Amino acid sequence: MSTKSAGLAVKAGYTNVKVMLKGVPGWKKSGRHVVASTKHVKDGNIVLVDLRQSSAYEQGHIPRAYNVPFVDMEDLEDDLPSRKSAPVVFYGTGAEKAYKYVSKLGYKKTSVYQQGLDGWVAQGNTLATGAAPEEITWKRILGKGEVTVATFNKVADGESGSVILDVRTKDEVGSGMFANAIHVPLDEIQAKMSQVPKDKKVIVHCTTGARAEMAYKELKAAGFDAYYLVADIECEEGECEVADE
Amino acid sequence: MKKKMLKRFIPLVVCASFMVSGCQQAGQSAATDQAMKTASVVKKVEANVYKGKVVGVSNKAKTISIEVGKGDKAKTIMVKFNDQTKGVEHASKGHAAIIKYEVVGTDKIAVEVKPKLAKLPKGVTEVQPDYVAGLVTQGVEKGNYFLVDSRPAGRHHEGTVPSSVSIPVPKITKEGALAVLPKDKTRELIFYCGGPT
Numbered sequence: 001m002s003t004k005s006a007g008l009a010v011k012a013g014y015t016n017v018k019v020m021l022k023g024v025p026g027w028k029k030s031g032r033h034v035v036a037s038t039k040h041v042k043d044g045n046i047v048l049v050d051l052r053q054s055s056a057y058e059q060g061h062i063p064r065a066y067n068v069p070f071v072d073m074e075d076l077e078d079d080l081p082s083r084k085s086a087p088v089v090f091y092g093t094g095a096e097k098a099y100k101y102v103s104k105l106g107y108k109k110t111s112v113y114q115q116g117l118d119g120w121v122a123q124g125n126t127l128a129t130g131a132a133p134e135e136i137t138w139k140r141i142l143g144k145g146e147v148t149v150a151t152f153n154k155v156a157d158g159e160s161g162s163v164i165l166d167v168r169t170k171d172e173v174g175s176g177m178f179a180n181a182i183h184v185p186l187d188e189i190q191a192k193m194s195q196v197p198k199d200k201k202v203i204v205h206c207t208t209g210a211r212a213e214m215a216y217k218e219l220k221a222a223g224f225d226a227y228y229l230v231a232d233i234e235c236e237e238g239e240c241e242v243a244d245e
Numbered sequence: 246m247k248k249k250m251l252k253r254f255i256p257l258v259v260c261a262s263f264m265v266s267g268c269q270q271a272g273q274s275a276a277t278d279q280a281m282k283t284a285s286v287v288k289k290v291e292a293n294v295y296k297g298k299v300v301g302v303s304n305k306a307k308t309i310s311i312e313v314g315k316g317d318k319a320k321t322i323m324v325k326f327n328d329q330t331k332g333v334e335h336a337s338k339g340h341a342a343i344i345k346y347e348v349v350g351t352d353k354i355a356v357e358v359k360p361k362l363a364k365l366p367k368g369v370t371e372v373q374p375d376y377v378a379g380l381v382t383q384g385v386e387k388g389n390y391f392l393v394d395s396r397p398a399g400r401h402h403e404g405t406v407p408s409s410v411s412i413p414v415p416k417i418t419k420e421g422a423l424a425v426l427p428k429d430k431t432r433e434l435i436f437y438c439g440g441p442t
Contacts, residue, residue: 002395002436005417007366009434012422016433018372021363023440024396027406030374034404044403087403111404169305186306187325191351214301214310217321 033099036089036111038123044087047080047138048113051092060127062091062113062120067132070094073101081138085109091116145216145227147203149242152229155203156180156240162201167215172207176235186211189218196224204228293353295322295344296361302336309336309355311344324353331357340440377435381407391427395438406437414438 006019020026028034041048041062050057050065057067068076070093080088080102087109090098095112102110113120121127142148155162156178164181166173173183184192186206196202202224204212209230219226232243300321301310309324324346326333333355336342341361346353365371380388385408392409394401401411412425426434 002438003363003366005395005414006369006436008417008422009426010368014430014434016431017369018435019369020377020435020437021371022374023437025440027374032378035407036404037402040402186303187308211303211306217310218323221320
């Protein structure tokens with residue numbers, strides 16, 4: 001952490017050493033934007049948005065960029081992926097305002113590519129030309145232990161060798177459960193671990209994925225072949241389904 | 246989420262103050278009572294403390310998952326909380342916390358959650374984001390500062406404070422401060438990372 005580095009600097013003889021203890025989260029909280037590197041713009045799993053007018057975009061833009069002209073910024077609310085973990089990167093005039101707008105919508109990994117088109121080209125990168133894609137397609141990269149919705153649905157449909165573990169509360173389960181699922185609320189997982197089969201793949205779900213991930217870690221630590229699903233689950237009249245992204 | 250929690254906490258605070266005034270009417274010293282309570286709690290949980298990064302919080306299941314230990318020995322532990330738990334708002338995913346807990350049956354119940362604050366090494370002062378912003382506006386040359394992002398390089402690429410340089414902690418530890426920092430030892434150096442972790 002930063003205090004360790006600062007301590008090393010003092011030891012090496014530097015006389016004017018400071019630490020911004022609040023770090024990047026504090027910087028963002030103070031209403032300021034963060035900047036993305038060229039490497040991130042080139043290789044990151046991001047939603048890159050060019051804020052210039054369409055005519056300028058078509059003449060030359062950073063490859064993979066979408067085009068939402070700054071004047072239409074508010075369209076972003078509908079256009080962006082519903083997952084707030086999508087890293088949105090802006091370039092072009094108005095990028096800082098767009099950053100603020102989108103951060104307020106809840107996208108926590110938003111950034112500005114401050115070097116912009118000129119910086120991109122100056123570093124020897126090429127531009128793409130032509131019309132913008134009609135809609136933003138972006139896929140989240142699965143985290144460790146996560147399964148896809150398709151995998152989850154197969155198990156919910158009764159695939160053998162696997163079982164679904166529902167860790168929602170008793171109240172939540174009242175409106176329905178998946179077939180092939182067993183129910184142990186997250187807060188009872190330690191006490192009721194013996195109810196979870198050790199000889200099967202265990203795929204955990206809740207309503208969004210947050211509790212599922214916590215239960216997954218508990219099970220994994222206890223030696224289970226565990227996985228979890230990050231997706232919105234909706235149950236009604238005894239039937240459950242994974243909501244489309 | 247924080248807002249929700251606050252709302253939940255207000256009635257608690259109100260209840261607590263009623264209880265205290267109730268005690269006084271009954272002729273007891275509320276302060277002594279409170280002190281005794283605190284003392285007994287401290288005694289009971291002295292040995293039961295987890296320090297580490299909070300990796301998950303569920304308000305529905307009233308549980309906190311905290312990662313303790315380093316490297317291969319790191320493990321995630323689940324602690325429950327209830328309406329008596331103090332400082333639950335300090336348990337936030339991705340942030341370091343200190344959890345005092347007591348064991349009740351097979352459960353670990355959090356008594357108090359505190360944010361884990363970083364200690365400043367000798368000769369180092371803390372600056373606020375507003376101060377750094379003032380320098381950033383001037384630019385590196387005019388401001389004559391050297392801003393260091395101590396987080397892993399990947400995090401730096403994703404989003405960082407403008408005009409900063411990426412020097413992850415393992416790099417400065419391995420190569421030494423003199424190799425990675427400016428030659429001028431009087432230049433203003435400002436380090437930061439991912440917040441108090």
